[in-house]
Amino acid sequence: MLPPVPLSWYLVLSVILFALGVAGFLYRKSVITVFMSIELMLNAVNLSFVSFSYELKRVDGHIYSFFVMVVAAAEAAVGLAIILTVFKNRGTLQIDEVDSMKL
Amino acid sequence: MLLWYFGHMPTTYAETWFPVLIQILIALAVASAMIGLSALLGRHVRDPIKFMPYESGMNPVGNARERFSVKFYLVAMVFILFDIEAIFLYPWAVVYRQLRLFAFFEMLLFIVLVLCGFFYIWKKGVLDWSSDEQRRQQREAEIRRAA
Amino acid sequence: MFGNFQPASVEYLRFLPEILLSAFGIIIMMLEAVSKGKRTYLGVIALIGIAAAFAANAWAYFNGGPAFQNMILIDGYGAFFRGLVLVVGFLCILAAFSYLEREHAQTGEYYALILFSLVGQCILSTSTDLIMVFIGLEISSIATYILAGFLRDDTRNNESALKYFLLGSFATAFLLYGIAWIYGLTGSTNLEEIRRGLTQGTQPLVLIGLAAALLFVGFAFKVSVAPFQVWTPDVYQGAAAPVTAFLSAGPKAAAFAIFFRVFLTSFRPFSDRWLPLVWGCALATMIIGNFAALLQTNIKRLLGYSSIAHAGYVMIAFTAASQIGTAAAMFYLASYALMNIGAFAIISHIAGRNERHVKLEDLAGLGRREPVISALLAVFVFSLIGVPLTGGFFGKFYVFQAALNSHLVWLTVLGLINSAIAAYYYLKILLAVYMQEPATIAQESLPAPAPSLLVAIWASAIGTLFLGIFPSAVLSFASLSAAPFR
Numbered sequence: 070m071l072p073p074v075p076l077s078w079y080l081v082l083s084v085i086l087f088a089l090g091v092a093g094f095l096y097r098k099s100v101i102t103v104f105m106s107i108e109l110m111l112n113a114v115n116l117s118f119v120s121f122s123y124e125l126k127r128v129d130g131h132i133y134s135f136f137v138m139v140v141a142a143a144e145a146a147v148g149l150a151i152i153l154t155v156f157k158n159r160g161t162l163q164i165d166e167v168d169s170m171k172l
Numbered sequence: 173m174l175l176w177y178f179g180h181m182p183t184t185y186a187e188t189w190f191p192v193l194i195q196i197l198i199a200l201a202v203a204s205a206m207i208g209l210s211a212l213l214g215r216h217v218r219d220p221i222k223f224m225p226y227e228s229g230m231n232p233v234g235n236a237r238e239r240f241s242v243k244f245y246l247v248a249m250v251f252i253l254f255d256i257e258a259i260f261l262y263p264w265a266v267v268y269r270q271l272r273l274f275a276f277f278e279m280l281l282f283i284v285l286v287l288c289g290f291f292y293i294w295k296k297g298v299l300d301w302s303s304d305e306q307r308r309q310q311r312e313a314e315i316r317r318a319a
Numbered sequence: 320m321f322g323n324f325q326p327a328s329v330e331y332l333r334f335l336p337e338i339l340l341s342a343f344g345i346i347i348m349m350l351e352a353v354s355k356g357k358r359t360y361l362g363v364i365a366l367i368g369i370a371a372a373f374a375a376n377a378w379a380y381f382n383g384g385p386a387f388q389n390m391i392l393i394d395g396y397g398a399f400f401r402g403l404v405l406v407v408g409f410l411c412i413l414a415a416f417s418y419l420e421r422e423h424a425q426t427g428e429y430y431a432l433i434l435f436s437l438v439g440q441c442i443l444s445t446s447t448d449l450i451m452v453f454i455g456l457e458i459s460s461i462a463t464y465i466l467a468g469f470l471r472d473d474t475r476n477n478e479s480a481l482k483y484f485l486l487g488s489f490a491t492a493f494l495l496y497g498i499a500w501i502y503g504l505t506g507s508t509n510l511e512e513i514r515r516g517l518t519q520g521t522q523p524l525v526l527i528g529l530a531a532a533l534l535f536v537g538f539a540f541k542v543s544v545a546p547f548q549v550w551t552p553d554v555y556q557g558a559a560a561p562v563t564a565f566l567s568a569g570p571k572a573a574a575f576a577i578f579f580r581v582f583l584t585s586f587r588p589f590s591d592r593w594l595p596l597v598w599g600c601a602l603a604t605m606i607i608g609n610f611a612a613l614l615q616t617n618i619k620r621l622l623g624y625s626s627i628a629h630a631g632y633v634m635i636a637f638t639a640a641s642q643i644g645t646a647a648a649m650f651y652l653a654s655y656a657l658m659n660i661g662a663f664a665i666i667s668h669i670a671g672r673n674e675r676h677v678k679l680e681d682l683a684g685l686g687r688r689e690p691v692i693s694a695l696l697a698v699f700v701f702s703l704i705g706v707p708l709t710g711g712f713f714g715k716f717y718v719f720q721a722a723l724n725s726h727l728v729w730l731t732v733l734g735l736i737n738s739a740i741a742a743y744y745y746l747k748i749l750l751a752v753y754m755q756e757p758a759t760i761a762q763e764s765l766p767a768p769a770p771s772l773l774v775a776i777w778a779s780a781i782g783t784l785f786l787g788i789f790p791s792a793v794l795s796f797a798s799l800s801a802a803p804f805r
Contacts, residue, residue, distance in 0.1 A: 080503075087496055094489055103485055110492035114499050121503035130502060133450055135259050137495060140457045142256040144488055146249045147461050151468055151484050153245065155477045167478055170553050170620070274325050288345050295352035 079120035086113035100152050100162045104145075111141045246298050257286050330386035333393045335375035336401060337441050343368025344434035351427025358425045362412055365430035369409045369437070376401045376441075385447070389509055392447040395800025399649055400444035400576040406782075407569040407656050408437045410775045414664040415561040417769030421672055422559070424470055432469075433565065436462035440573035447584075449498045449508040452577050456494070456541065459570050460487050467558040467566065473673075479557025483566075486540065486550040494537025500530035501585075513585040531586050531593060538581070541574035544634055545603035548627045552611070555623030560667030560674065563619060567626045567663070568656035575633055575652055579645055582637075583804040590640055597638045598730060605631030605737040612744045616679050618666055621744060622659070625703060628741055629655050635734050636718045639725040645801035647717035650794050654710030654786045658702040661779030665696045668768045668776075679747060683755035692768065693752050695780050702783045704745045705738055710786030717794065 086109055093106030115134040122130020156162055224231075260282065268275050293299065331338070347361050347368075354361075380398035385391070412433055419425045439459025446452050464487060468480025502508050504526055505516030517527060536547065543551040555563045586593060608628030615621035629651075636648035669685065669692070670677050686693045702709035705716075715738060722731045768776075786793060 087492075090492065094485075100481065100485070107485070107488045107492055110489075111495065114492065114495045117496070117499040117503065121499065124503070125506050127506065129508075132263055133499075133502070133508075135263065136450065136454060139256050139259060140454070140461075142252055143461055144457070144491075146253055147464050148484050148488065149245070149249060151464065151477070151480045153242065154468060154471045155481050158472065158474050158477050167481060169474065169478060170556050271324065285345070288349060292348050292352045 076120055076124045080117060083113045083117040083120070086110075086116065098164050100155070100164055100167070103164065104148055104152065108141060108145070111137055243301055247301075250293055250298060254286065254290070257282075324388075326387055329382060329384075332375075333379045333382065333384065333386040334391065335379060336372040336405070337438050339372045339375055340368060340434045340438045340441065343371070344431045344438070347427045347431040347434065351431065354427075358427050359416065359420075361427035362416055362430050365412050365434055366409060368434060369405050369412070372437070372441075373402060373405045373409075376405065389511075390448045390451045391442070391445040393445055394803065395796065396576070396580070396645075396649075396803065397445035399797060399800050400572060400652075401441045403572050403653050403656060404437055404440040404444065404569045407565065407572070407660065408433050410657075410660045410664070410779060411561055411565040411569070413771050413775035413778075414564060414660065414667060416771040418559065418561050418667050418772075420769075422470055429466070429469060432462045432466050436466065436565075436569065440569055443573040443577045446577065447510045447580070449501060449510070449513075449581070452581065453491075453495060453498060455577075456574070457491060459573060460491065460541075463562075463566055463570055466562045467554060469562060470559055473559075475557040475674075476559060477557075479554045482550050482557075483554045490537050490540030490547070493533050493540070497530050497533030497535075497537060500526065500533065504530060510581060510584040514587065517585065518588045527589070528592070531582075531589070534581065535593070535596070538574060538578040539600065542571055542578060542630050542633075543627050544600050544630050545607045545627070546600075548604065548607065548630075551627055552620050552623035555626065556617060556620040560619065560663050560670055563622075564660045564663030564667075567622070567659050571626070571630070572652045572656055575630075575648065579637065579648065579804060583640060583645065594638060594640060597634060597640075598727070601631050601634030601638050601730065602733055603631075604628070604634055605734060609737050609741045609744075612741070615744070617677055618679060618682070618748065619663075619677050621679070621748075622662060622666075625741065625745070626659065628737065629703075631737070632715060632718050632734060635722050635727070635730055638727055638730060639718075639721040640804075641721060641725055642801045642805050643717070643724060643798060644721040645804040646794060646798035647714070647721040649797040649801065650717055650786070650790065651714035653793060654702065654714040654783065657779045657782040657786065658699045658709070658711055661776055661783065662696065662699040662703070664772060664776045664779065665692055665699070668692065668772055669765060671765060679751050680755070682748065682751040684757035685751075686753040689765070692776075695776055696752060697749055698780050698783060700745050700748050702787065704742045708784065708787045710783045710790070712787055713790040713794070714786075717790075 090106045090108075090110030090113060093109065094103055097103050097106060115137050118130045118134045118137065122128065122133075152162065155167060159167060161167065261279070264275060264279050343364060347364055350361060350364070351358065376398055379393045380395065383393040383395075383398070386393065391397070412430060415429060419429060436459050439455045439457065439462065442451055442455030443459060446455055464480055464484040467483045468476045470476045498508065501513055504522045505513045507513055507516060516522075540547040540550075555567060558566060582593070583590075605628050608624050608626070608631055612621050612624035612628065615624060633648050633651055633655075636644045636651065638644075639647070666677065667674075669682070669689075685696075698709065702711035705711045705714070715734075719731050719734060722734070
């Protein structure tokens with residue numbers, strides 16, 4: 070019989086996804102892409118929740134990932150609305166150009 | 173090699189995923205063969221008509237990057253929200269037999285709360301796809317037809 | 320198997336403040352959807368809701384205990400912060416009536432969002448489970464993202480909301496990843512069980528440290544502690560003044576509450592490892608906040624940096640990691656909330672329509688034009704400095720006392736130096752109010768402040784002075800409730 074995929078593989082994948090999200094957040098210039106990077110980070114969290122939960126033979130981790138998904142959807146709704154108003158008033162979605170407040 | 177592969181049950185990852193590797197290789201080979209052969213053997217025509225987006229004769233009009241009305245975004249967003257809320261029904265359905273009436277009323281409360289949100293967006297006009305102007309025009313057209 | 324799952328009725332009653340706030344928030348949303356014309360009455364409904372929640376909180380305190388399978392715990396600590404954020408919400412709604420009227424943004428959503436945000440903060444104050452922490456934090460944050468951009472045609476509001484949203488959700492992702500790893504390492508999200516799981520010592524220390532660091536980053540963002548404070552000045556400057564008052568008091572107090580609870584409960588066994596980090600953060604936060612504030616000419620931005628500096632003082636109390644440290648932080652956050660709301664309420668008044676007058680020089684001559692408002696502003700500024708007879712003084716006093724008790728002599732000295740530097744830029748405000756002549760002669764006269772705004776300002780001022788004159792009432796309650804965090 071096939072050995073199960075070890076936990077560490079999932080965790081490494083989740084770390085990679087999370088790191089990609091962080092990198093995207095820090096280096097991307099478009100607000101939408103930055104926002105997508107955050108969603109990627111949340112998905113990395115979900116992956117690790119589910120794999121930990123499977124490893125621990127408990128069900129609560131799965132439920133937590135549901136919560137994360139619902140909250141991420143709510144966040145997306147609010148975030149996109151905010152991005153939309155910014156675009157309506159400024160006509161741009163480049164992070165560097167949405168920066169009028171300084172000293 | 174294939175005889176060796178089918179000779180016994182796979183025991184390691186490399187063996188299990190071996191068919192996938194073969195499939196990837198075949199797919200790569202077929203794809204590159206099709207592109208490569210047509211590039212090598214095909215006749216190359218370079219004139220303006222050939223480079224038009226629709227060779228069928230349709231003339232592309234306007235910019236492809238058309239703006240959509242914000243209404244569509246709102247509907248999509250509301251859809252995602254209500255869609256995602258339904259996710260809680262799955263774990264609920266799993267434990268419903270054990271919890272019975274308690275779970276029923278808890279979920280009823282949850283659905284009522286979601287419906288409150290629905291009522292709010294409905295009254296706020298998110299579900300109205302046509303603007304007031306369009307509705308006025310429609311009504312005028314109907315009146316004209318009736319006359 | 321699920322026999323004990325059904326919560327007892329007393330558990331619902333312990334959770335009653337949150338239930339009431341949500342119910343009132345939803346009712347306001349429904350009424351907003353169907354009502355036409357003036358919306359002021361919705362604000363009154365919100366005030367009633369908060370008052371009811373406050374009463375329920377008092378009841379819950381006297382019938383305290385865990386609820387919902389140890390998801391939340393109503394102890395003195397939780398009840399204190401729950402009461403504090405409710406007071407903050409009450410004052411911020413009072414302060415907003417005339418502001419929203421002036422900006423033609425008198426809608427029910429403002430009040431409903433404040434209530435929803437308060438629900439999240441109440442959950443944060445009482446939660447003893449990391450998943451509840453996450454949910455409370457998100458309920459609070461998502462509502463405040465919208466509040467920060469509430470005037471949606473104002474570009475400053477837009478920018479504020481965008482920055483708050485992006486950095487806030489970035490921080491949340493860090494926090495969540497920390498929660499996931501803690502869950503994986505200990506098999507639990509309950510704070511006490513995590514502590515038990517971690518002390519058994521079967522997990523690699525590196526991973527525990529990593530998970531704790533992720534949690535730390537998430538919380539540090541939320542309470543704007545250096546080096547994660549960059550969003551604070553922009554967001555505070557851009558948001559509408561009553562919203563800024565709310566942001567700097569409510570979510571911050573609740574986030575500090577859970578920050579303390581998580582680290583002083585779950586990670587207490589490893590405290591000698593992470594306390595040096597907190598030490599550094601406290602120092603960096605104070606220095607960055609105070610020195611950047613020295614250069615500001617915009618009052619809202621100045622108070623934004625000052626809020627960073629104040630977070631630094633609270634971090635000193637955190638570094639003390641003792642019962643009196645926690646009590647000092649509780650006292651400090653209460654007095655800071657009151658004086659900051661008062662200051663921002665006054666700014667929302669003098670800023671005028673569309674918040675045009677938010678420069679320091681716009682304050683010139685205010686002392687003659689509006690003597691009462693100026694005197695009240697002076698009270699708040701003195702409290703921010705930490706002059707005796709104000710809440711700010713005893714806040715700092717207790718914090719430094721707690722630090723000395725934990726033998727943090729150097730941090731105390733540096734903190735004292737910092738608060739001396741801070742006095743300079745706070746006095747600049749008073750200097751402008753009382754000493755400078757207005758640059759332009761034809762400075763438009765402001766309309767008289769609305770009664771609701773005056774009530775909010777007076778209430779904050781009386782609260783600030785009360786904490787400064789009778790500090791022991793609040794402090795004894797705080798140190799009693801801080802007992803679990805020895």
